[in-house]
Amino acid sequence: MAEFKVTxxxxxxxxxxxxxxxxxxxxxxxTVDLNRAGINQYSIILNNQVFEINIKKDGLNRFEAQxxxxxxxxxxxxxxxxxxxxxxxxxxxxxxxxxxxxxxPGLVLKIEVExxxxxxx
Amino acid sequence: xxxxxxxxxxxxRGEIAVRVLRSAKEMGIVTVAVYSEVDRLMPHVRLAxxxxxxxxxxxxxxxxxxxKIIEVALKSNSDAIHxxxxxxSENAEFSKMVEDAGxxxxxxxxxxxxxxxxxxAARKLVKAAGVPIVPGTxxxxxxxxxxxxxxxxxxxxxxxxxxGGGGGKGMRIVSNVDELxxxxxxxxxxxxxxxxxxxxxxxxxxxxxxxxxxxxxxxxYGNAIHLGxxxxxxxxxxQKIIEESPSVIITPEMRKKMGESAVKAALSxxxxxxxxxxFLVDKHRNYYFLEMNTRLQVEHPVTEMITGxxxxxxxxxxxxxxxxxxxxxxxxxxxxxxxxxxYAEDSENNFLPSIGIITKLRSPQGFGVRxxxxxxxxxxxxxxxDPMISKLITWADTRDEAIHKMTRALKEYNLAGVxxxxxxxxxxxxxxxxxxxxxDTHFIKEYFTPEMLRNENKQIPEALAIAAAFIQKFEKIEAxxxxxxxxxxxxxxxxxxxxxxxxx
Numbered sequence: 001m002a003e004f005k006v007t008x009x010x011x012x013x014x015x016x017x018x019x020x021x022x023x024x025x026x027x028x029x030x031t032v033d034l035n036r037a038g039i040n041q042y043s044i045i046l047n048n049q050v051f052e053i054n055i056k057k058d059g060l061n062r063f064e065a066q067x068x069x070x071x072x073x074x075x076x077x078x079x080x081x082x083x084x085x086x087x088x089x090x091x092x093x094x095x096x097x098x099x100x101x102x103x104x105p106g107l108v109l110k111i112e113v114e115x116x117x118x119x120x121x
Numbered sequence: 122x123x124x125x126x127x128x129x130x131x132x133x134r135g136e137i138a139v140r141v142l143r144s145a146k147e148m149g150i151v152t153v154a155v156y157s158e159v160d161r162l163m164p165h166v167r168l169a170x171x172x173x174x175x176x177x178x179x180x181x182x183x184x185x186x187x188x189k190i191i192e193v194a195l196k197s198n199s200d201a202i203h204x205x206x207x208x209x210s211e212n213a214e215f216s217k218m219v220e221d222a223g224x225x226x227x228x229x230x231x232x233x234x235x236x237x238x239x240x241x242a243a244r245k246l247v248k249a250a251g252v253p254i255v256p257g258t259x260x261x262x263x264x265x266x267x268x269x270x271x272x273x274x275x276x277x278x279x280x281x282x283x284x285g286g287g288g289g290k291g292m293r294i295v296s297n298v299d300e301l302x303x304x305x306x307x308x309x310x311x312x313x314x315x316x317x318x319x320x321x322x323x324x325x326x327x328x329x330x331x332x333x334x335x336x337x338x339x340x341x342y343g344n345a346i347h348l349g350x351x352x353x354x355x356x357x358x359x360q361k362i363i364e365e366s367p368s369v370i371i372t373p374e375m376r377k378k379m380g381e382s383a384v385k386a387a388l389s390x391x392x393x394x395x396x397x398x399x400f401l402v403d404k405h406r407n408y409y410f411l412e413m414n415t416r417l418q419v420e421h422p423v424t425e426m427i428t429g430x431x432x433x434x435x436x437x438x439x440x441x442x443x444x445x446x447x448x449x450x451x452x453x454x455x456x457x458x459x460x461x462x463x464y465a466e467d468s469e470n471n472f473l474p475s476i477g478i479i480t481k482l483r484s485p486q487g488f489g490v491r492x493x494x495x496x497x498x499x500x501x502x503x504x505x506x507d508p509m510i511s512k513l514i515t516w517a518d519t520r521d522e523a524i525h526k527m528t529r530a531l532k533e534y535n536l537a538g539v540x541x542x543x544x545x546x547x548x549x550x551x552x553x554x555x556x557x558x559x560x561d562t563h564f565i566k567e568y569f570t571p572e573m574l575r576n577e578n579k580q581i582p583e584a585l586a587i588a589a590a591f592i593q594k595f596e597k598i599e600a601x602x603x604x605x606x607x608x609x610x611x612x613x614x615x616x617x618x619x620x621x622x623x624x625x
Binding site: 055 | 540580588589593
């Protein structure tokens, strides 16, 4: 599994940041030189190609970027995010929750559901 | 009569206020800005020697307030008021009020603004001076039968135009008799709401014309000269976006003839100061007087670049009663200048204004590149005023060189926070028809589609994806640093070395 799955306007990239100067993107190795140039401003040299980008955080793992006149919505998911997503998907798909556990010890006073009842997410 | 201007109030905002202020300062004149509350941090306020707040936000409650502006001029002991363009610049009443208050109006006399502002009166004046005009009715029409009779004589299409003002308001193209009645009604109603004057007249509609205008200067002693033409055919929504000088279709003979007509047209109204005579040129290169703009034009820098004449300084000298310092035969045209108006707008969405705060602004520089700008990084493009950010001008020995220079300069422009027409400008000036010089006022309508601006550099999403991944990783490491430990307890190179570059 890649270190990050990054979605840029629906286009997906599997990214491994191999060192501080290289990244593996969808299986292709890139040399990277990323520097912050101001508030939300970055200069990135990607395989010697220069890009001046404006990018800002827009949520926990979401970014909004502007390059030239185009606006890009970006989502960055790491292994933990992906595992959580996978788990949620699996749960939705299979309905195989066997045990429900409480986050802390306590006394069960009442059960609101019955065995066999469907849970809607 | 010669007078001195020691202090000048600039009754405008944005780039033109900055432009006027700079020339005035170079002449040793103290500058006074007026501003709305929302414009407090704009460059025209911060660069001025004195500044006075004249209201909250809207143009109606600020830059269009004649009395307030004159009151500030008197209070600040200003000798003169420069109106810039737009707002009160072509308001004859304001010009008269300024003169009546004993202040110099840096512009034409009220009588000239009035006669050139009335399109029917202007046509009569220039026709009498021997300047060709588009065939049309010399009086307003009161019903459609008069327009229909005109069309019978000159054939469709015809153009219904408002007598009280320009800018495409109250204007309708009529292709056949069936369209006439509704076009007449809507032209009248639009003219009434735009200019408070529902008079409409008829002109023969010239198909695929080019819009060529001549810059003139006239002093108080009946001397007038022209400073050559500007080609302004590239327009969207009846507004110019790219201008150049000289025009590729104007020969030296045409320039001489049209220039002489421009001077005659200006003198016919007793014009004084800087002004512009607009002509339409048909496919046979016949030219016709369209209208006169009784003010400094937005696109005046292209004339300055090829003549070396500072038009604002000339305006101020004329207003001080000095005679023209140059004769027609002393005017030299050198090289080629191109101007792109940089607007905060969405070119992919019918060029609608884009509002917001400019979070990043780095202007292009280099030999032959000039930028007249009225906003800085951190300023807001608001809903209250025109969304123009700047005028980017390039000058070179040849037209091709000026285009290459502009293409480079547009690429160098780095602006974030609002959308701009920078890509659209670049697309236009590199279009084969533009490069050939083979275009007219319908260029945008005929050739432009939003899809043409889609960025084809496939590496951009990759670059953004990698940047976002690095930033995310850096933030995670920084959070761990704040928490005190890494997962494995070691000190990572990520945080000690490379990511120092990503800190603010």
